[in-house]
Amino acid sequence: MNDGAVAAPTDQVSGLFQGVRLTPTQRRIAHCLVQHAPTVAYLSAAEVAELAGVSQPSVTRFAVALGHDGYPALRRRLRELTAGAPDGPADAGNELQQAVRAEIGNLDRLAGQLADRERIAETGRLLAASRPLPVLGLRAAAPLAAYFAYFAAKVHPDVRVLDDGGSLLTDRLEQAAEAGAGALLAFVLPRYPRETLDALREARAAGLRVVAITDSPVSPATEHADVVLPAAVGAQLVFDLHTAPMTLAMVLLQAICDADPADTQRRLEAFEASAARRQLFLG
Structure with missing residues (x-):
């Protein structure tokens, strides 16, 4: 990545988990957050739980494991990380071109x-x-x-x-x-x-x-x-x-x-x- 470049949403979110020992359930949640960045930053704990296939309390415990008071604090952090991240060019082409560009x-x-x-x-x-x-x-x-x-x-x-x-x-x-x-x-x-x-x-x-x-x-x-x-x-x-x-x-x-x-x-x-x-x- 060039100096001064804005990191992609997935990179920003992945950085939250570096060096953190996660349980298998927590890894499922983390993987979900990475796969759906930046849109996941605007989902509720219940919506994240449904997306990851886990319980809502698991999402809360996951947020605490990352050092936050609860999921709302984690969601604020996710929004901070992805606010300036590029979503891609305005004209990304058809779905095949988008796949190749991804x-x-x-x-x-x-x-x-x-x-x-x-x-x-x-x-x-x-x-x-x-x-x-x-x-x-x-x-x-x-x-x-x-x-x-x-x-x-x-x-x-x-x-x-x-x-x-x-x-x-x-x-x-x-x-x-x-x-x-x-x-x-x-x-x-x-x-x-x-x-x-x-x-x-x-x-x-x-x-x-x-x-x-x-x-x-x-x-x-x-x-x-x-x-x-x-x-x-x-x-x-x-x-x-x-x-x-x-x-x-x-x-x-x-x-x-x-x-x-x-x-x-x-x-x-x-x-x-x-x-x-x-x-x-x-x-």
Whole structure:
């Protein structure tokens, strides 16, 4: 974000929850506030409760957990945060253009988060050192896990995609830990499959450190992850857009490559030699 720029409503509201330990119910409320900023600043506690699918007392307790006397005080704070936030251009175009522009905004916010290069670099070193490296993605997150793993396998000796749930998932997590894995990369995206969160708990029980790429700093993944890397999901179309999470995945892969440049170069050269010998590509 450029100096002097007005932060987007979602960024302003997300800042309220940084460093605050929230219960699962409170995370649902926080996620609701982020998703519906700035309009939520003008809703009653009962309306917020209905929107988040929780009880009205839960909304009040949530406000107190953030350091306010009650929900009215929180609502005043929300109005302060979003009063000067831009709602977008006056002529935003049709609904398809609006969806694409919203993704541009998601990418812009992601770029701002990446100003802290050391955090990404440290996470890259953690994942690069994990041998094997399990990569978890269930349901809607499965294609992202496969996409990341396809490229990661070119620079990492043992990448294991975990894209099927069921009883075998825990077996595969335990097998990865027994084989020497130290970390798990998990893609946790709406609608947050229950099996994914169960798998994160199992991974930590097996001694793995969990790195989660998820859509919000208050998503359900935060309770079960050691490192949370948020990237917003576009929700303007019938099905979600995952542009920012996929971009973040490739940024993280770059950090893995940077963790050991010499080994990365050696592995890439070996792959290119093999590809040329087998004539894998036309160009």
